[in-house]
Structure formats: C-alpha cells, structure tokens
Amino acid sequence: MLTIYGHPLSSYTQKVLVALYETGAPFTFHQIDLGQEEDRALMAGIEPMGLMPGLKDHARGVILSQSSVMIEYVDRHYPGKVRMLPADPDAALSARQWDRFFDFQVMQVMQQIVGARLFMGEGVEEPVGRFVRDRLERAYVALDHHLKGREWAAGDFGLADCAAAPALFYAGMIHPFAGHPALAAYFERLLARPSFQRARTEALPWLQYFPFPELVPQRFRA
Ligand SMILES: N[C@@H](CCC(=O)N[C@@H](CS)C(=O)NCC(=O)O)C(=O)O
Structure with missing residues (x-):
C-alpha cells in the first residue's frame, strides 16, 4: 500500500526507513539510482529538486516528499505501537x-x-x-x-x-x-x-x- 522511493545509503531515506520499522507500517521499497535518467525523472515527479526519498500511498492517492512530512503522514494514517509524535x-x-x-x-x-x-x-x-x-x-x-x-x-x-x-x-x-x-x-x-x-x-x-x-x-x- 505504501511505496518508499530511495536508496539504502541515503541518510534521509534511512530516516524514513527507521520510522517505518518502528511503526511497523507495511511498505515496499523502490530502490532509486539517481545515475539513471529514468529514476531521475521519477524522483523529479515526486520532489521538486528530484531528491530522495519519496513516499506514495497507493490506497489514498497521496505522493509526498520531505522525510519529516512522510514520517508525520505515516504516524497519522498508519500508526503503530511506537508513535513518531507525542499526542500533546x-x-x-x-x-x-x-x-x-x-x-x-x-x-x-x-x-x-x-x-x-x-x-x-x-x-x-x-x-x-x-x-x-x-x-x-x-x-x-x-x-x-x-x-x-x-x-x-x-x-x-x-x-x-x-x-x-x-x-x-x-x-x-x-x-x-x-x-x-x-x-x-x-x-x-x-x-x-x-x-x-x-x-x-x-x-x-x-x-x-x-x-x-x-x-x-x-x-x-x-
Ligand atoms: N529535505 C529533504 C532532503 C533530501 C535529500 O537531501 N536527499 C539526498 C539524499 S540523502 C539526495 O537526494 N541527494 C541527491 C542530490 O543532491 O542531487 C528530506 O528531508 O527528504
């Protein structure tokens, strides 16, 4: 239902992966190689500068960039036992x-x-x-x-x-x-x-x- 576009070595991709592993939200990982024209075009369609990571929620038709925004989104719509933001x-x-x-x-x-x-x-x-x-x-x-x-x-x-x-x-x-x-x-x-x-x-x-x-x-x- 969720796809993360990124690379395992990318620090901001890791930031989102850590949140997903903490919350347990199910997702698939789409590995991006910014050396490839096709992947650059894909990321440019998600983030204005073409930066990784990106998140797509197929069920809700939502596409997001910015690691912090993605983590807030996951916490709001796919909350797990470990919450990413306090309720207060x-x-x-x-x-x-x-x-x-x-x-x-x-x-x-x-x-x-x-x-x-x-x-x-x-x-x-x-x-x-x-x-x-x-x-x-x-x-x-x-x-x-x-x-x-x-x-x-x-x-x-x-x-x-x-x-x-x-x-x-x-x-x-x-x-x-x-x-x-x-x-x-x-x-x-x-x-x-x-x-x-x-x-x-x-x-x-x-x-x-x-x-x-x-x-x-x-x-x-x-
Ligand atoms: N503020 C963005 C930063 C994203 C970012 O800097 N991503 C790096 C990888 S860790 C990137 O795509 N760099 C490729 C480039 O600079 O062209 C976020 O939080 O997601």
Whole structure:
C-alpha cells in the first residue's frame, strides 16, 4: 500500500526507513539510482529538486516528499505501537524542533563536505571541511547540553530520533563526538535500536561508496 522511493545509503531515506520499522507500517521499497535518467525523472515527479526519498500511498492517492512530512503522514494514517509524535501538541512541537535541528545543523552541514569531495574539485574540500567541522562542533555542544539526563531527543523515541540516527552516523565519521559524552552515549543508544540496525544492515553493501571510506570505522563495516 505504501511505496518508499530511495536508496539504502541515503541518510534521509534511512530516516524514513527507521520510522517505518518502528511503526511497523507495511511498505515496499523502490530502490532509486539517481545515475539513471529514468529514476531521475521519477524522483523529479515526486520532489521538486528530484531528491530522495519519496513516499506514495497507493490506497489514498497521496505522493509526498520531505522525510519529516512522510514520517508525520505515516504516524497519522498508519500508526503503530511506537508513535513518531507525542499526542500533546506542545510536546509535538519539541519533537519537530529537534527533528529540524538534526536535519539543518547536522545532516545538511555534513552533506556539504560530501558535496565538496564529490562535485567541487581540487582544493575546495579543505576550507569546506574546516567550516563543516566547526559547525558540527557547535551543534555537538548544543546537543550534548540538551541530551544530558535524557534518553531520547524529545520525550519518547520518535521523529527527532529517526532524524538523529543517520545524521549522527555520517557526521560522527566526519567529526567524532570526542568530548561530548551525553551525545556519544545517545548515539550508542541509537545504534542499538533494532530499527536503525536494520537500516544500517541494508546499507552495508553500499557503504563502500560513502565518499569518505577511509573514515568508516571497522565496527560499521560488518
Ligand atoms: N529535505 C529533504 C532532503 C533530501 C535529500 O537531501 N536527499 C539526498 C539524499 S540523502 C539526495 O537526494 N541527494 C541527491 C542530490 O543532491 O542531487 C528530506 O528531508 O527528504
């Protein structure tokens, strides 16, 4: 009934997969290769910039882009035992706030160094890398402060933690969590979550294509 269009290595695809595994909503996975014209056209019909992931609900005739929107949609129309947003509207704001934080201050920042290595040519990676590590460090300071005494980012496990898992997975390789014990412990809890373990296992065959293979720790390779 639901189809997810994306790639197992894509951080935003993983974010939605984690939510789907948590809620137990039934879905099929349509793997996208943005190197293929046909798949680029398919994604451009779902997301204005042609970005992954996308979601189609065949039963309701709904097509959505934006990982956070997809997760809210699934939580509303296919709720499972684990809810992605708290029922209380004010508590839900906090979940959305931290989801945005992980997307804007961690995931998108991390993506800039990936873009520098892949697309920007000789000499760019070094200054971009300095900027990225500095911004990530600022985000880690804020997160370490926020996470002290908390198990999850905003109440029970939910939307914000789905965003956090892949964001921290990739960002932590670029700039490790040294000196941020609450953040490092939170990341270990995310790694132990079966939903994220499953998403990571599915990404394993492609992890060699992460543009910083030299930074992938041994424990993530198997
Ligand atoms: N805000 C979007 C971001 C989606 C996004 O950046 N997707 C990446 C993959 S993780 C992508 O499609 N990149 C291809 C490109 O930049 O051309 C979301 O939450 O879904």
